[in-house]
Amino acid sequence: MEKRYETVFILTPVLSDDQAKEAAKKIKKTITDLGGKIVNEENWGLKKLAYPIQKKTTGFYHLLEFSGKGEEIVNDLEVTYKRDERILRFLTVSLDKHAVAYADKRKGIRAESKTKKKESANA
Numbered sequence: 001m002e003k004r005y006e007t008v009f010i011l012t013p014v015l016s017d018d019q020a021k022e023a024a025k026k027i028k029k030t031i032t033d034l035g036g037k038i039v040n041e042e043n044w045g046l047k048k049l050a051y052p053i054q055k056k057t058t059g060f061y062h063l064l065e066f067s068g069k070g071e072e073i074v075n076d077l078e079v080t081y082k083r084d085e086r087i088l089r090f091l092t093v094s095l096d097k098h099a100v101a102y103a104d105k106r107k108g109i110r111a112e113s114k115t116k117k118k119e120s121a122n123a
Contacts, residue, residue: 002067004039004100005074009081009090010059013046020060023086028064030080036068040107053088065095065103 009027011020021043028038044061053059068074074092081090095103 002069004067004095005092006065006095007090007092008061008063010061010088011086012088013056013058013060015060015086024062030077031066034073034076036066036073038064038066040065056088059088
């Protein structure tokens with residue numbers, strides 16, 4: 001049975017937008033290469049950090065929700081995080097049934113708001 005996971009990572013702010021997208025693409029490729037499936041992706045952009053990390057006060061936040069079999073996928077993903085100098089911090093959590101329901105509901109709400117924005121722009 002596949003479990004759902006959510007991972008958030010913070011990229012160093014010295015990267016350009018293209019470099020940040022490339023780093024996120026590398027993480028997504030790592031997940032799929034390990035047998036995982038990307039369920040949702042959110043790029044939260046450049047945000048202020050709560051406290052300085054490696055003398056940086058901002059970072060590019062990125063969230064990936066994915067499904068995969070076993071804990072090996074998380075362990076291998078976190079090894080990838082630790083090896084990549086562009087990543088300041090990361091956190092991966094396993095989603096229980098309530099968190100999965102909330103995440104799906106939140107995605108539905110976000111999808112509705114995007115549809116409404118497109119409709120109002122077209123009107």
